[in-house]
Amino acid sequence: MIKYLGTPHIETDRLILEKFQLNDAQKVFDHWLSDERVADNRINAAHKTISETIERVNKIVTGYESEEFCYWAIKLKDSGELIGEIDLYDFDKVTENCEVSYSLGYEWWNRGYGTEALRAIVEFGFRQMNIHKISAAHNTDNPASGRIMSKAGMVQEGIIRDMIRNSKNQYKDCAIYGILQEEFNSKNFVLQQGTN
Template structure:
């Protein structure tokens, strides 16, 4: 019987990044049902709390399978989840993972996303045996491009019609951040 892996809790100046549980479903539904938040998410806006519970179940499965990890973002003075960030498609044999993130619209423009992704980037390079973190971002999603560029990612190219989501093919920019280029 394998030893259960403890979910890491990360703290920043303003945030606590923690495991998302079923009790967070209504908070997650609130922002993942917002068409503006979901515009570049690759899924249709959530229609019910059941959709949020399915998302939470997926977060649990990627952690258990060690193919990813997703943290809930909360402000230090509140336990309410206002966004999430983490890694998916982790390929340990290639020391590589993809980063993903979203924040509730009411917190846009406050640096919450940047603060959260800097914490998880540091965690990945220090504790996950990762050499490369990738970000796949739709060309119109300027805010996310600026956020990853601020974190040190370099745009490496355009992947044409790379993803089929919400009834259409999407081009995606490939961004990469290498451990040796990251200033810990």
């Protein structure tokens, strides 16, 4: 049975994962939601106005009222800089499975932060929440995201053609990844440090 714990504070070697605050909206807008390079890998279009981002952050903050809402701001431990987001969602009470998604600001790509955050959330999902399986998907034209998933122990299970349609009305194939709790346990995963 899934043990819902909301969005607790989690620390890794270089990151702090914690709840968003209402006053984070400007940085969320500046660092990734208004950036077309990041939006190319998301379903929703880049935000054009800060008011769109304020509305979205308000919705996230309101979501924290539920123990079933798991949505973290990703911050650098040394500076407190807000660099991205990661969440667990689509919990299935029958299978005890869920999905994970994440976004990082372009300035912080290719530094191992995505891998570090994903490993922390996968570990939390299995060890604290008792999730059975965690799945994720990425556009096939974004292989870097697949490398993050692989480094977190996930394995590619297949490709779904035209899985999403982005804001530019383009269909995109997506690679599906997953990891089972028993795989996580058998690989004796420990929270990896640094940029592995």
